[in-house]
Amino acid sequence: MERLNTLFTFSIIYPAVLLQAFSLRSYASPLDQKTSSAFFIFGDSTVDPGNNNYIQTTPENVAATKPYGQNGFFGGPTGRFSDGRVITDFIAEYAKLPLIPPYLQPSAEFTNGANFASGGAGILSETNQGATVIDLQTQLKYFEEVQKTLSEKLGDEKAKELISEAVYFFSIGSNDYMGGYLGNPKMRELHPPEEYVGMVIGNLTNSIQTLYGKGARKFGFLSLSPLGCLPAFRAMKLEMTKEEGCFEEASALALGHNSALSSVLTSLEHLLKGFKYTNSNFYNWLSDRIQNPSEFGFKEGVNACCGTGPFGGIYTCGGTKEIKQFELCDNAEDYIWWDSFHPTERIHEQFAKALWSAPLSLVAPFNLENLFFDKDKLTIADVEDDPEKALCYN
Secondary structure, eight states: OHHHHHHHHHHOOOOOOOOOOOOGGSSSOTTOOOOOOOOEEEESSSTOGGGGGGGOOGGGGOOOOOTTTTTSSSSSSSSSSSOOOOHHHHHHHHHHOOOOOTTSSSTTOOEEEEOOOOOOOSSSSTTTTTGGOOOOOHHHHHHHHHHHHHHHHHOOOHHHHHHHHEEEEEEEOOOIIIIIIIIHHHHHHHSHHHHHHHHHHHHHHHHHHHHTTTTOOEEOOOOOOOGGGGGHHHHEEEEEEEHHHOOOOOOOOHHHHHHHHHHHHHHHHHHSSTTTTEEOOHHHHHHHHHOOOOGTTOOOHHHHHHHEEGOBBBHHHHHHHSSSSEEEOOOOGGGGESSSOOHHHHHHHHHHHHHHHHTTTTEEEHHHHHHHOTTTTOOOOHHHGGGGGGTTTO
C-alpha cells in the first residue's frame, strides 16, 4: 500500500478518453459558422492551459518544461499536459473562438470565456489538498469574479446574456478516485466505493446547480476513462502483483462515476428548465483504442511516449520530478498516451471532433455543435426562470 500511496500523490489526471477518429468530411465542418457563445472551462490537468504556472504547487502538477508542448503549435511548453493542444483548444477553434485564456494569466480578457482548470484538481476540496491546486469550489469562486468583471465591462444585461448563452465544460473527477480514494487509506476505510462515488457526484451536482443559479444553461461533460489502463496504473499493477494488465479497481470506480453522472444529468434535464448538456461514453471509446490501436491509426495503445520504466508508467516526463531522467518516443502521433497519465494532442483532437459534431447516437442528448449554435430550443423564458426554484435537487 505504501507504493500505492506514493503513486497517487502524483495528482494529475486521467485523460479521459478517446473516441473514434471521426473525419471532418463525415459531418459539417466545425469552421463553417461562428458562435456567439462564450466558453467557460472547469477541470483538472486534462484541460489545464497553464493556470498552475501561476501558483506554488508540486512539480507533478506543472507542465512548464520540454518536452511538453514539443510539437511546435505553441512554440514550447505552456503548462498543458500534452505534446501540444488539449481538447478545449480544439473546441474553441471549432466555435471560431480564440484560445480561451487561463484565468490566472495576467491581463487576460474574458469576454470569450475563461479556463479555470488546474492540474491535480478534484471535485472534492480534500483531493490533493496538500499539493496546492485549484479545486472545483475555488474554480467556481473565480467564475464569480469573472461574472462581476463582465458586468462592470458590458453592463448587467449584456453580461447576463453572455452568461446564459455560454457553454460550461467540465473535465474533472479522476483525481478524486486516484489520489483522493485509492491513494488515501483513511478515505477507503471510512467510505465504501459506492458511497464515495455518491460524495463525488453530489459535489459535482451542487456545482452544476450553482452555475445554473447564476444563469448557466448549456453544459458539456467528459466522463472518466478506464483509469486502470493508464500507463501509471499498469506499472503499479506490475510492481504489486507481477502481472501485466489494467488495474481493475480503478477502472471500476470510473465506471461507477460515469453511471452515476449519467443518471444525475438525466434528472437535471427534467428538473431544471432550459438545462441542456452533452455527455459521451468515453470509457468504451478509449478501451477500443487501447485494445486495437491500429484500427484507429495508432501504433501504440499501452505505453506512454514520455516517461520511465515499464509502460512509461513512472511519471518522470519533463525532468522536474524526483527522478530527472526520462525516455521520449520518436513520434508522439503514433501514441495514445503522451505521458504516464495524459493523452497526446492527436487524441485530444479526435475526441474534440466527436464531441463537436458526432451523431446523437454517440453523444447525447446534444453534441457540442448543437450547444454552441442551436438556440431554437433555448428560449428567453428558459433563462429568465427563477433559478432558486430549481436548486432543490439533491
